Amino acid sequence: MYRIKQVTKIAHLLAKPVICEGDFVVDATAGNGYDTLFLAESVGPRGHVYAFDIQEEALKATLDNLKRESLEKRVSLHLSGHENLLHYVKEEVSVVMYNLGYLPGGNRELTTHYHTTLESIKQGLSLLRPGGLISIVLYPGHCEGNFEKENLLPYFKGLPASHYTVAYYNLINQRHAPPELVIVQKYLFS
Numbered sequence: 255m256y257r258i259k260q261v262t263k264i265a266h267l268l269a270k271p272v273i274c275e276g277d278f279v280v281d282a283t284a285g286n287g288y289d290t291l292f293l294a295e296s297v298g299p300r301g302h303v304y305a306f307d308i309q310e311e312a313l314k315a316t317l318d319n320l321k322r323e324s325l326e327k328r329v330s331l332h333l334s335g336h337e338n339l340l341h342y343v344k345e346e347v348s349v350v351m352y353n354l355g356y357l358p359g360g361n362r363e364l365t366t367h368y369h370t371t372l373e374s375i376k377q378g379l380s381l382l383r384p385g386g387l388i389s390i391v392l393y394p395g396h397c398e399g400n401f402e403k404e405n406l407l408p409y410f411k412g413l414p415a416s417h418y419t420v421a422y423y424n425l426i427n428q429r430h431a432p433p434e435l436v437i438v439q440k441y442l443f444s
């Protein structure tokens with residue numbers, strides 16, 4: 255059972271059918287490791303997850319979560335900004351996940367930023383296999399997150415329809431500014 259309010263779960267729901275056993279995938283913002291765990295389960299024993307975060311604390315939490323499920327062998331953890339994606343990932347990937355913002359319960363100053371996020375997304379698109387997708391959870395409820403959203407949306411809207419489908423999921427009857435989701439899928443034949 256999931257609730258449509260859980261935007262990160264909606265991202266999993268959409269990504270799941272795109273991932274085949276043995277695939278390479280990326281978690282661009284490992285955080286506490288919930289997305290990494292989902293990806294590690296989805297790629298199976300022959301697949302591989304590249305996970306990035308700029309905080310050791312986040313990678314440690316992610317590793318602890320993976321060890322609990324004996325999935326750590328499927329994942330390489332990189333203490334690096336996701337804007338260095340192409341430095342680490344050489345294979346074609348089926349999914350790249352972003353859950354932007356700061357580590358829940360952590361230092362709010364250590365948040366994602368529009369310029370590095372955009373650079374990373376461009377690199378992610380270059381690695382994406384036909385039919386693959388990138389999911390981006392946006393957090394407009396804090397200042398930097400809103401700036402990031404306002405600047406990323408025009409980029410997504412400008413992606414050529416001949417090569418990509420872009421969908422935008424948001425909750426329209428909630429108070430404050432709940433998380434939003436953008437999904438970019440690369441066409442099978444382009």
Ligand SMILES: C[S@@+](CC[C@H](N)C(=O)[O-])C[C@H]1O[C@@H](n2cnc3c(N)ncnc32)[C@H](O)[C@@H]1O
Pocket residue numbers: 282283284285286287288289290306307308309312334335336337352353354355356357358364365366367370
């Ligand atoms: C909302 S949390 C991610 C939550 C995570 N996906 C999960 O399932 O628990 C955002 C994370 O992005 C990380 N981050 C910030 N800037 C980054 C960058 N340039 N590259 C990679 N990670 C970054 C933060 O340290 C933080 O841990």
